[in-house]
Each structure stands twice: as structure tokens, then as C-alpha cells.
Amino acid sequence: MSESTAYVDTGGVSAETRTDSALTVTAKEVVSQGVVALTLTHPDGRRLPDWAPGAHIDLILPTGVTRQYSLCGDRWDPRSYRIGVLREPAGRGGSAFVHDVLAVGDSVGVGGPRNNFPMVPAPRYLFVAGGIGITPLIPMIAQAELMGIEWTLLYGGRTRTSMGFLDELSFYGDRVVLAPQDEVGLLDLPTWLGAAAADDTKVYVCGPEPLLDAVETGCSGWLVGKLRMERFVPKRQSAPVRTVPFELELARSGLVVTVTPDGSVLDAVQKAGVTVLSSCREGTCGTCETTVLAGQPDHRDSILDDSERDNADCMFICVSRSCSDRLVLDL
Known part of the structure; x- marks a missing residue:
């Protein structure tokens, strides 16, 4: 990094600092058509676990549904979390419950925070948001502003x-470029990404899958780490490398179990009586991250970048499998 690069806290959160408790809804506001923002606090006013830009929490609803939402409030406020929730008519009921049932004063389960989308040092940033994908970028913008780092937001909907x-984004003036599709059409990604490719800008993107696919295509050939994205839904995957069973050695438990082609590593581990925290079971939330001691994982998550996959030292066992006959996990 150049000397002008400032340090940005990546905000890693360990399992020991997870909230995993009931918080109270202390505010609920409509922030756009189809989006509400919730403010959550501890019922006793206690300090909540710290977090950094890019972090998310699990919202564990009374219906039994668990969903992940990016934190979009003030990271320096130690006693409240803020999230934005989009009503998704084609969803599985979580967002509808938040919009239609959850009220100020209600309690809701919360797990985390965790950060799979950390803000890393850079001399300048280009933030690209589509719709509700603005939520993890709001604290990143505030952090960049606080540290005097050059940034631009391209925001479509x-x-x-x-x-x-x-x-709240209007406070930043012309550094926020709004691009409503019904007014200006699709985001002009070639122009913006082309400019970012020529310098030390890091690009952070969050939004619907078509936007992420278009950005990935536009950034093909870029250096690893220059582009960082967060997905709300699983990335499309090719077929698993192996179509036959493989063995898992659980190093700490002293167990060896078999994973069949129609079962997940997480299922096999839990059937063996070993407890592993999990949430989404889609490879997007990061809850079930597990250290790999030996063997070659078949990564099927939507979190790790290419260099992290090449390291082969961790995997998300709800979806990832094995390229080798045997995997040794730190469980």
C-alpha cells in the first residue's frame, strides 16, 4: 500500500462475542417504499458487541425463521444496532413478518455480529449499491469520511x-451518484469500473444478482482483492467435484464419519453429535466456518474469494464438500 493509505478496522468478531440473545425493537421507520429500518437495543440497556463496516447480524424471528441483515447504523454507538429490511413478496415470510407484525417494544432474537465483507485499507473507494444493497455500504461511507479517504457511491434502484x-446520504453531496432505473436506465458500469481499474481504488459492491454478475464480468482480469462483493443469495455453483462418499476426520473429537453424495458435511457432523453453529445453510452467512487441517475442500460458498479458496484452510460446511478422499477438520 502507498503511504497515503489509511488503516481501516476490519472488525473481525469471534464466536465468544456473539450476541445470541433477545433484543428489543426500539424504533421502526419507513425509509423508502418497501424498506423499513429497525433499531435494536438490549432490554437492560447493556452494551452490545462491537462491530465494523460490513458486519451483519442474524435476526431470529418468533416464527422460527432466521435471516441475515447488514448493520447500517452508527458503529460507534455501543448500545444499538440498526438494520434495513426489504419487503420481498417472493420470499419465505421473514421480511413480511418484520414489515407487518414486528412492532416497537417487541423482542427478537439476534445472533452475531459477523463480518464476511470487511472494509480493507485503500487510498480511495468506489461503492456500488443496488437497492437494499446500500445497507452494508452506509457504514463504510461513514468510515471513509471519518478518515478523510476519497470515495464515490454509485447507487441504483x-x-x-x-x-x-x-x-442521510444527501449529506454527502455530489459524491453520491443516484441512478434510478426509471429515470436514467441501468448503471453505467463500464465507465465507472473502467476509471477504477486504472488506479488504486478498491470497489465494494452489494445488490441483486444481475448487478453482481455484471460487475464481475466488468472486473474480470483485475487483481485479487481489488473487487469485493457481498451476496444476499447463494452464487450459482457448478456440480460438485466428487459424486462419491468421502471421509471426515474430526480431529478434536476423535471421530471419523462418512459424507454421502446426498448429505452435507454439516449434517454428517451434527449426526455424529458434534455441535456447530449454523444459520443460513446456503453458504452466505458465514456462521458455520470451520478450520481445515488437511485435505482439499470443494468450496461451494458465496463468501470466500479466489485467494482464500486457494489457501484451503477453512470451509463453510453447510454447502462445501471435498475434492479429496478425506478431510480433517478442527472439530
Whole structure:
């Protein structure tokens, strides 16, 4: 990094600092058409675990549904979390419950925070958001602003009224470029990404899958680490490397178990009586991250980048499998 690069706290959160408790909804506000923001606090006013830009929490609803939402409030406020929730008509009921049932004063389970989308040092940033993908980028913008780092936000949505948090983003003036699709069409990614490719800008992107696919295509050939993305839904995967069973050695437990082609590593481990925290079971939340001591994982998550996959020292066992006959896990 150049001497002008400032340090940005990546905010790693260990399992020991997870909240895993009931918090109280102390505010609920409509921030755009189809998006509400919730503020959550401890019922006794206690300090909550610290977090850094890019972190998310699990919202564990009374219906039994668990969903992950990016923290979008003030990271320096030690006693509240803020999240934005998009109503998803085609979803599985979690967002509908938040919008229609959850009220100020209600208790809701919360797990985390965890950070799979850390903000790393750079002399300048380009933030690209699509719709509700603005939420993890709001604290990143605040952090860059605090540290005097150059940044620009390119923010698209279906319509201006569907784009959340515009009031607070207006504070930043022309560094925020709004691009409602019904007014200006699709985001001009070639122009923005082309400019970022020529210097030390790091690009952070979050939003719907078509946006992420378009950005990935536009950034093909870039150096690893220059582009960072967060997905709300699993990335499309090719077929598993192996179609036959493989063995798991659980080093700490002294057990050897078999994973069949139709079962997951997580299922096999839990059937053996070994407890592993899990949440999404889609390879997007990061809860079930497990250290690999030997063997070659078949990474099937939507979290790790290429260099992290090449290291082969961890895997997300809800979806990832094995390229080798045997994997040794630190469980």
C-alpha cells in the first residue's frame, strides 16, 4: 500500500462475542417504499458487541425463521444496532413478518455480529449499491469520511422512491451518484469500473444478482482483492467435484464419519453429535466456518474469494464438500 493509505478496522468478531440473545425493537421507520429500518437495543440497556463496516447480524424471528441483515447504523454507538429490511413478496415470510407484525417494544432474537465483507485499507473507494444493497455500504461511507479517504457511491434502484436512506446520504453531496432505473436506465458500469481499474481504488459492491454478475464480468482480469462483493443469495455453483462418499476426520473429537453424495458435511457432523453453529445453510452467512487441517475442500460458498479458496484452510460446511478422499477438520 502507498503511504497515503489509511488503516481501516476490519472488525473481525469471534464466536465468544456473539450476541445470541433477545433484543428489543426500539424504533421502526419507513425509509423508502418497501424498506423499513429497525433499531435494536438490549432490554437492560447493556452494551452490545462491537462491530465494523460490513458486519451483519442474524435476526431470529418468533416464527422460527432466521435471516441475515447488514448493520447500517452508527458503529460507534455501543448500545444499538440498526438494520434495513426489504419487503420481498417472493420470499419465505421473514421480511413480511418484520414489515407487518414486528412492532416497537417487541423482542427478537439476534445472533452475531459477523463480518464476511470487511472494509480493507485503500487510498480511495468506489461503492456500488443496488437497492437494499446500500445497507452494508452506509457504514463504510461513514468510515471513509471519518478518515478523510476519497470515495464515490454509485447507487441504483428501480425508482427513486424505492431507494432507501436517501435523506442521510444527501449529506454527502455530489459524491453520491443516484441512478434510478426509471429515470436514467441501468448503471453505467463500464465507465465507472473502467476509471477504477486504472488506479488504486478498491470497489465494494452489494445488490441483486444481475448487478453482481455484471460487475464481475466488468472486473474480470483485475487483481485479487481489488473487487469485493457481498451476496444476499447463494452464487450459482457448478456440480460438485466428487459424486462419491468421502471421509471426515474430526480431529478434536476423535471421530471419523462418512459424507454421502446426498448429505452435507454439516449434517454428517451434527449426526455424529458434534455441535456447530449454523444459520443460513446456503453458504452466505458465514456462521458455520470451520478450520481445515488437511485435505482439499470443494468450496461451494458465496463468501470466500479466489485467494482464500486457494489457501484451503477453512470451509463453510453447510454447502462445501471435498475434492479429496478425506478431510480433517478442527472439530
